[in-house]
Amino acid sequence: MKIIDGNALAETIKSELRIKVLEATASGKRPPHLAAVLIGDNPASRSYVTNKVKSCQDVGYKSTLIQRPAELSQQAVLDIVHQLNEDPEIDGFIVQLPLPEHIIEMDITLAIRPEKDVDGFHPMNLGLMTLGLPTYLPATPMGIMQMLERYHIDTAGKMCCVIGRSNIVGTPISILLSRKGNPGDATVVMCHSRTPDIKKISSEADILIVALGRPQFVTPDMVKEGAVVIDVGINRIPDPSKKSGFRLVGDVDFERVSPKCNYITPVPGGVGPMTVTSLLLNTWKAYSGEIYPKT
Ligand code: GUN
Numbered sequence: 001m002k003i004i005d006g007n008a009l010a011e012t013i014k015s016e017l018r019i020k021v022l023e024a025t026a027s028g029k030r031p032p033h034l035a036a037v038l039i040g041d042n043p044a045s046r047s048y049v050t051n052k053v054k055s056c057q058d059v060g061y062k063s064t065l066i067q068r069p070a071e072l073s074q075q076a077v078l079d080i081v082h083q084l085n086e087d088p089e090i091d092g093f094i095v096q097l098p099l100p101e102h103i104i105e106m107d108i109t110l111a112i113r114p115e116k117d118v119d120g121f122h123p124m125n126l127g128l129m130t131l132g133l134p135t136y137l138p139a140t141p142m143g144i145m146q147m148l149e150r151y152h153i154d155t156a157g158k159m160c161c162v163i164g165r166s167n168i169v170g171t172p173i174s175i176l177l178s179r180k181g182n183p184g185d186a187t188v189v190m191c192h193s194r195t196p197d198i199k200k201i202s203s204e205a206d207i208l209i210v211a212l213g214r215p216q217f218v219t220p221d222m223v224k225e226g227a228v229v230i231d232v233g234i235n236r237i238p239d240p241s242k243k244s245g246f247r248l249v250g251d252v253d254f255e256r257v258s259p260k261c262n263y264i265t266p267v268p269g270g271v272g273p274m275t276v277t278s279l280l281l282n283t284w285k286a287y288s289g290e291i292y293p294k295t
């Protein structure tokens with residue numbers, strides 16, 4: 001069993017980015033600039049956004065964090081988005097999800113200019129992704145693709161089971177892995193809450209990707225011997241022995257499942273850090289005009 005070390009891979013990618021930023025700034029250019037919008041005080045969201053901002057500092061990007069209370073109106077959130085869309089100093093920005101219930105998330109996503117949508121959530125970017133054209137890939141699926149690529153895990157012709165059908169993980173990773181390419185060329189089955197017998201499908205899978213947000217949902221009987229298991233879940237469960245009062249576990253029962261696997265990602269230290277570096281890579285693309293040329 002081999003652990004896919006997301007922390008180490010993220011550090012490698014960040015070192016590569018740091019060099020690119022130094023080269024750009026040495027030639028007189030300003031550094032890339034990412035903005036993050038955090039509405040409300042969901043502790044997990046706060047922690048993710050703090051991490052994203054800190055990672056910008058790690059690679060020499062400028063970052064701006066815009067924090068507003070949960071009561072902010074939808075129009076006020078749209079105003080922030082419009083302002084960021086128009087700001088020539090901001091290369092890309094994200095609005096951290098989930099948003100408070102009174103805000104319609106899709107309205108916010110649709111308001112973000114595709115050129116600055118470094119989360120890759122806008123239908124324009126998801127459409128480009130679906131057609132296999134250059135775009136900003138959603139950060140978590142992009143991080144998974146990088147892990148598979150950099151660990152030379154063969155996906156061609158493999159049976160891949162994705163558990164979860166969210167817009168930001170399950171659906172895009174299913175599309176990416178079934179497309180032509182490397183990683184890709186897999187036969188993908190996407191399971192969800194209406195799938196009658198997930199175990200029947202998951203236990204046949206060479207590659208199992210779990211993104212449903214249920215702590216330790218995947219047990220050894222659901223996993224094929226020698227499988228590659230990618231755990232996207234980050235769940236907080238109570239743990240009185242910790243100062244914070246909680247610890248993080250994935251959607252996979254790591255302790256019991258890992259002995260069966262060929263490769264597995266841990267939580268924490270697996271997919272999470274790769275999501276953040278993917279956002280940094282997309283921000284670089286926005287800055288350099290690789291996808292949408294700067295006007
Ligand atoms: N919430 C969970 N994952 C993400 C992400 O990748 N981007 C944003 N904006 N919100 C999230």
